[in-house]
Amino acid sequence: MGNLLEIKNLKVEFHLDERVITAVDGAYLNIKENEVVVLAGESGSGKTITALSICKILPRNAHIVWGVINLAGREMLCLNENELIKIRGKDIAYIFQEPVSFLNPVYTIGEQIIEVIKLHQGKNKKEAYEETIDLLKKVRIWEAKRVFQSYPHQLSGGLNQRAFIAMSLACNPKLLIADEPTTSLDVTIEKEILDLLLELKNKLKFSLLFITHNLSIAQKIADRIFIMYKGRVVEEADSQELFKSAKHFHTQELLSAYERIGRI
Amino acid sequence: MLSYLIRRLLGIIPLLLGITIISFAIIHLAPGKPTQIEQAFNPKVSQEVRLRLEKLYGLDKPLHIQYINWLVKLGKFDFGRSFIDERPVAEKILERIPITLTINIFSLILVLLIAIPLGVKTAVKAGSAFDHALTILVFLLFAAPTFWLALLLMQLLSIQLGWLPISGLKSLDFEYFSFGKKILDLAHHLFLPILVSTLGGFAGLTRYIRSNMIDALKQPYIYTARAKGLSQEKVIYKHALRNAILPVVTIIGLSIPGLLGGSVIFESIFAIPGIGRLFYEAVMSRDYPLIMAEVVLGGVLTMLGNLIADIAYGYVDPRIKYKR
Numbered sequence: 050m051g052n053l054l055e056i057k058n059l060k061v062e063f064h065l066d067e068r069v070i071t072a073v074d075g076a077y078l079n080i081k082e083n084e085v086v087v088l089a090g091e092s093g094s095g096k097t098i099t100a101l102s103i104c105k106i107l108p109r110n111a112h113i114v115w116g117v118i119n120l121a122g123r124e125m126l127c128l129n130e131n132e133l134i135k136i137r138g139k140d141i142a143y144i145f146q147e148p149v150s151f152l153n154p155v156y157t158i159g160e161q162i163i164e165v166i167k168l169h170q171g172k173n174k175k176e177a178y179e180e181t182i183d184l185l186k187k188v189r190i191w192e193a194k195r196v197f198q199s200y201p202h203q204l205s206g207g208l209n210q211r212a213f214i215a216m217s218l219a220c221n222p223k224l225l226i227a228d229e230p231t232t233s234l235d236v237t238i239e240k241e242i243l244d245l246l247l248e249l250k251n252k253l254k255f256s257l258l259f260i261t262h263n264l265s266i267a268q269k270i271a272d273r274i275f276i277m278y279k280g281r282v283v284e285e286a287d288s289q290e291l292f293k294s295a296k297h298f299h300t301q302e303l304l305s306a307y308e309r310i311g312r313i
Numbered sequence: 314m315l316s317y318l319i320r321r322l323l324g325i326i327p328l329l330l331g332i333t334i335i336s337f338a339i340i341h342l343a344p345g346k347p348t349q350i351e352q353a354f355n356p357k358v359s360q361e362v363r364l365r366l367e368k369l370y371g372l373d374k375p376l377h378i379q380y381i382n383w384l385v386k387l388g389k390f391d392f393g394r395s396f397i398d399e400r401p402v403a404e405k406i407l408e409r410i411p412i413t414l415t416i417n418i419f420s421l422i423l424v425l426l427i428a429i430p431l432g433v434k435t436a437v438k439a440g441s442a443f444d445h446a447l448t449i450l451v452f453l454l455f456a457a458p459t460f461w462l463a464l465l466l467m468q469l470l471s472i473q474l475g476w477l478p479i480s481g482l483k484s485l486d487f488e489y490f491s492f493g494k495k496i497l498d499l500a501h502h503l504f505l506p507i508l509v510s511t512l513g514g515f516a517g518l519t520r521y522i523r524s525n526m527i528d529a530l531k532q533p534y535i536y537t538a539r540a541k542g543l544s545q546e547k548v549i550y551k552h553a554l555r556n557a558i559l560p561v562v563t564i565i566g567l568s569i570p571g572l573l574g575g576s577v578i579f580e581s582i583f584a585i586p587g588i589g590r591l592f593y594e595a596v597m598s599r600d601y602p603l604i605m606a607e608v609v610l611g612g613v614l615t616m617l618g619n620l621i622a623d624i625a626y627g628y629v630d631p632r633i634k635y636k637r
Contacts, residue, residue, distance in 0.1 A: 130545070138541040155629075
């Protein structure tokens with residue numbers, strides 16, 4: 050099977066007032082269809098910036114210097130804004146770290162999900178409403194109607210993240226990019242969200258790019274793992290292989306940290 | 314919600330008492346009595362007449378008695394009569410309200426119509442040449458005193474170009490105009506005051522919206538909005554602006570007393586018979602009932618404006634709810 054997404058030699062710089070900081074330098078990544086790929090590394094290693102580069106939704110002072118980002122045969126970096134907005138939310142969807150702050154505080158959950166359905170599927174209000182309720186039930190929210198009418202601050206972190214997943218999957222994306230989606234949640238909720246993501250992945254057949262600093266999550270869900278360190282991808286391995294014989298010293302560091310925590 | 318409202322409205326009473334006691338004391342402490350001023354311009358008024366006048370107005374009684382008498386009348390919504398022309402104070406104020414209100418409402422609407430889009434545009438293009446140029450312009454307007462700006466524009470538009478009347482509210486032959494022409498004549502006279510008041514007002518709000526907007530555009534939910542595939546316009550106007558504009562509701566609420574208050578300098582320059590000038594004249598002639606009525610009006614409006622701002626904020630921001 051061919052690669053759904055392929056990133057080669059990506060370099061991203063931040064232009065601050067006086068200085069230029071290279072956040073990503075020579076990152077590469079590939080994801081096959083229906084595959085779970087974990088991008089792991091310590092914070093500040095450039096994982097999130099790599100992920101945001103895929104759809105070019107970087108902060109304003111970040112610039113992609115060079116690289117290739119190929120999504121199912123299309124050169125993402127050659128597309129203009131008008132072509133990109135048709136891909137964002139439709140072919141590629143994102144889930145972020147803290148659902149409460151990544152959801153708009155002044156719109157209800159329902160309004161925010163309906164917005165994306167209307168945008169990409171051209172459905173009318175009633176159809177979009179029914180679809181939203183269906184989606185909320187699909188992510189195991191039993192009180193779908195109440196959640197639909199709620200504002201983000203009225204819901205728990207776990208519920209918000211489920212609603213966020215519903216919103217991201219609204220248009221059946223080919224690739225779901227989950228940027229530390231469980232980091233802000235407590236451990237039991239974390240497991241529920243991970244199980245839900247894997248279950249939905251098998252049901253809806255999308256590829257999952259999962260970003261985390263937590264190798265225990267990586268081991269549970271990944272088909273393949275890419276390790277990032279200081280802006281570079283330093284190691285790529287099948288999930289099982291990595292845990293047996295890590296080559297790069299940073300991978301060994303991450304693993305030993307994981308083992309230490311595991312022993313406690 | 315209702316009990317919250319009642320609590321807030323009751324809270325106005327002690328505050329208003331405080332405000333009136335202080336103002337009453339201060340205005341009576343100020344040198345010069347209304348009777349003295351009348352006497353000064355008329356040498357025929359003897360000391361005897363002056364004392365009789367003071368007795369008539371109740372000015373011979375101790376200050377706290379005077380205050381209590383005034384307060385009792387206020388309780389019956391009787392603001393008393395003006396010392397100057399013996400007309401009821403309420404009537405004098407009411408007839409001045411429409412003109413001040415018209416100018417201020419028009420200029421508030423214009424300020425909002427200009428400041429919001431301009432603030433958004435400068436925020437989106439923060440750091441660009443457009444942003445810098447506008448920042449300089451806005452600070453110049455912000456720093457320029459209204460009376461100076463008014464005089465400059467009068468010089469240019471009314472005297473040199475002759476497009477607009479210099480001051481006043483109506484042409485001399487206003488009474489003979491048809492209804493449509495009367496409206497046009499008023500608009501013609503009000504154009505410059507509204508323009509000056511708008512120029513003085515929009516600068517601050519533009520900066521305020523700009524900084525709110527820059528802040529909103531950095532929020533995480535903006536990444537979500539972009540990741541959804543929304544166009545740049547939708548991201549800015551639907552997701553960022555809605556958040557950035559919330560505090561403006563408070564500003565509008567707080568500007569309510571100003572809408573009726575009017576400005577002394579401003580109305581004097583343009584010879585507009587509004588509330589501001591009425592207040593100025595009242596102070597200069599120590600017309601106590603009129604001064605106190607305006608103080609009460611300003612105090613009540615300020616507190617009502619605060620209340621309205623709070624309630625409106627609860628409506629537009631779902632995160633704020635008033636309990637009990």
